Amino acid sequence: xxxxxxxxxxxxxxxxxxxxxxxxxxxxxxxxxxxxxxxxxxxxxxxxxxxxxxxxxxxxxxxxxxxxxxxxxxxxxxxxxxxxxxxxxxxxxxxxxxxxxxxxxxxxxxxxxxxxxxxxxxxxxxxxxxxxxxxxxxxxxxxxxxxxxxxxxxxxxxxxxxxxxxxxxxxxxxxxxxxxxxxxxxxxxxxxxxxxxxxxxxxxxxxxxxxxxxxxxxxxxxxxxxxxxxxxxxxxxxxxxxxxxxxxxxxxxxxxxxxxx
Numbered sequence: 001x002x003x004x005x006x007x008x009x010x011x012x013x014x015x016x017x018x019x020x021x022x023x024x025x026x027x028x029x030x031x032x033x034x035x036x037x038x039x040x041x042x043x044x045x046x047x048x049x050x051x052x053x054x055x056x057x058x059x060x061x062x063x064x065x066x067x068x069x070x071x072x073x074x075x076x077x078x079x080x081x082x083x084x085x086x087x088x089x090x091x092x093x094x095x096x097x098x099x100x101x102x103x104x105x106x107x108x109x110x111x112x113x114x115x116x117x118x119x120x121x122x123x124x125x126x127x128x129x130x131x132x133x134x135x136x137x138x139x140x141x142x143x144x145x146x147x148x149x150x151x152x153x154x155x156x157x158x159x160x161x162x163x164x165x166x167x168x169x170x171x172x173x174x175x176x177x178x179x180x181x182x183x184x185x186x187x188x189x190x191x192x193x194x195x196x197x198x199x200x201x202x203x204x205x206x207x208x209x210x211x212x213x214x215x216x217x218x219x220x221x222x223x224x225x226x227x228x229x230x231x232x233x234x235x236x237x238x239x240x241x242x243x244x245x246x247x248x249x250x251x252x253x254x255x256x257x258x259x260x261x
Contacts, residue, residue, distance in 0.1 A: 013038070013039070013040050013041070013060045013061065013235070013236070013239065014040075014041045014043070014058075014059045014060050014061070015029065015040065015041065015042045015043070015050075015059065015060065015061045015062075015063055015226075016042075016043045016044075016045060016049065016050045016053045016054075016058075016059040016061075016062060016063065017043075017044070017045065017046065017047050017049060017050015017051065017053070017059075017062045017063035017064055018044070018046065018047045018050060018063040018064050018065040018141075018142050018143075018224070019044045019045070019046060019065075019137070019141065019143070019166050019167045020065040020091060020142065020143055020167060020185040020187075020224065021063035021064070021065060021088075021224050021225075021226075022042065022044040022063070023187055023188075023255055023256075024088075024089060024187065024224070024251070024252060024255045024257055025042045025063055026042045027251050027254070027255050028239075028242070028243050028248055028251055029041075029042050029239075031242075031247070031248070031251055032238075032239055032242050032243075035242070036238065036242075038238070038239075040239060042063075043059075044166065045140070046137070046138060046140035046141045046142070047062075047063070047064040047065050047066050047140070047141060047142030047143075047145075048139070048140035048141070048142070049140050050062035050063050050064060050227075051064060051068060051072050051227065052072075054083075054227055054228075054229075055072065055075050055076060055079070060228065060232075060235070060236065061226050061227065061228045061236060061239075062226070062227040062228070063224075063225070063226055064142050064224070064225040064226070064227060065091065065141075065142035065143050065146065065185075065222065065224055065225070066142035066143075066145050066146050066222070066225075067085070067225065068083075068085070068227065069145075081229055081230070081231055082229070082230035082231065083227050083228065083229060083230065084227065084228055084229075084230045084233060085225055085226075085227055086225065086226045086227075086228075086240055086244070087223045087224065087225055087260065088224055088225065088226050088240075088243050088244065088252070088260075089223075089224045089249075089252040089257040089258060089259060089260065090213060090221055090222065090223055090224065090257065090258035090259075090260070091185045091186055091187075091213075091221065091222055091223075091224055091257050091258065092185075092186040092208040092209070092210075092212070092213035092218050092220060092221050092258065093143065093146070093147065093183050093184070093185060093186075093208070093220040093221070093222065094183065094184055094185070094186055094188075094189055094195040094196075094208040094220075095111060095181065095182075095183050095195065095196045095198055095208075095220075096170075096171070096174050096181070096182050096183065096184055096189070096193040096194060096195055096196070097174065097180065097181050097193070097194050097196060098174055098175065098176075098177060098178050098179070098180050098193065098194065099175075099191075099192070099193065099194045100178050101122065101127060101128075101130075101178065101179070101194065102127055102128060103122060103125060103126060103127040103196070104194075104196060104197060105196055105197035105198070105199065105205040106125060106196055106197075106198060106199075107198075107199050107200070107202050108151055108198070108199070108200045108219070109202070110125050111151050111152075111198070112151060112152050112153065112155060114132055114134055114181060115134055115136070115147070115151070115152055115157055115158065115161065116152060116155050116156065116157065116158055117157075117158030117159070117160070117161075119132065120132055122179060130178065130179045131179050132179055132181060133162065133177050133179045133180045133181070134157075134158065134161050134162065134180075134181050134182070135161070135162045135163075135164055135170045135173050135174060135180060135181065135182035136157055136161045136162065136163050136164065136170075136182070136183075137163065137164060137167065137170070137183075138163045138164070138165055139163070143167070143183065143185070146222050147183055150220065150222070151220065164182075167184050167185060167188050168188065170182040170183070170184055171184055171188055171190065171192065171193055172192075174193050175192035175193050185256075185257070186208055186209075186210070186213065186256050186257060186258070187255050187256030187257055188256075189208070189256070195207055195208050198218070198219055198220060199219070200219040204217075206218045206219070208220070210253070210256070210258060213258045214258055214259075221258070224257065226240065226243075228240075244260070249261065
């Protein structure tokens with residue numbers, strides 16, 4: 001079990017962290033407040049920011065799109081209090097390009113080459129003679145960490161990669177840059193960008209969608225988390241249980257994430 005510290009808190013509760021979890025947490029908070037009259041504030045900033053705030057005692061619940069790291073667990077253990085980890089939903093990470101880009105599919109190895117800087121022109125992966133402009137989240141982002149571990153196999157991103165402070169900024173940048181590529185959560189997809197079909201075996205290419213995430217044919221799917229202090233669990237269970245309920249999971253589906261069942 002993990003441990004951490006948290007300052008005393010009553011409603012209104014504060015949630016902070018993952019930019020991926022942000023739109024889901026906001027909708028859950030709105031519905032919870034409407035149902036119970038209890039106020040909940042939701043702030044983004046990245047998974048690392050949320051977990052740091054939990055350690056510092058400046059948030060009640062940390063939203064994260066990755067598990068706690070070893071060094072974060074150590075800081076929690078030093079504080080001597082247990083932390084609870086809850087998976088609240090799943091997310092498919094879409095690889096997006098500009099709609100004008102004729103490339104429609106990439107393998108994991110090609111994505112690794114692009115984001116590490118070994119592949120620099122779209123003609124190297126069957127596209128036009130056009131420079132590739134990769135966009136990434138900042139290092140505090142859980143999505144940044146997940147892509148590095150799961151897609152790049154822990155190789156470093158290229159040093160000149162364009163880091164964005166929020167997922168919405170990646171969508172906007174890719175929509176405005178013909179040679180751009182980036183990654184975003186399923187709920188952030190819109191018609192201003194094009195999601196690629198992805199293959200990890202080099203044979204079967206699958207597009208990200210609710211259906212392919214749920215049947216596990218799309219290869220880039222990860223859990224979304226909320227962390228809180230166990231000693232104050234009774235304060236947070238009403239909200240957590242609401243999110244995990246049928247009503248809360250219906251919101252997960254409506255917002256564009258993958259329900260637990």
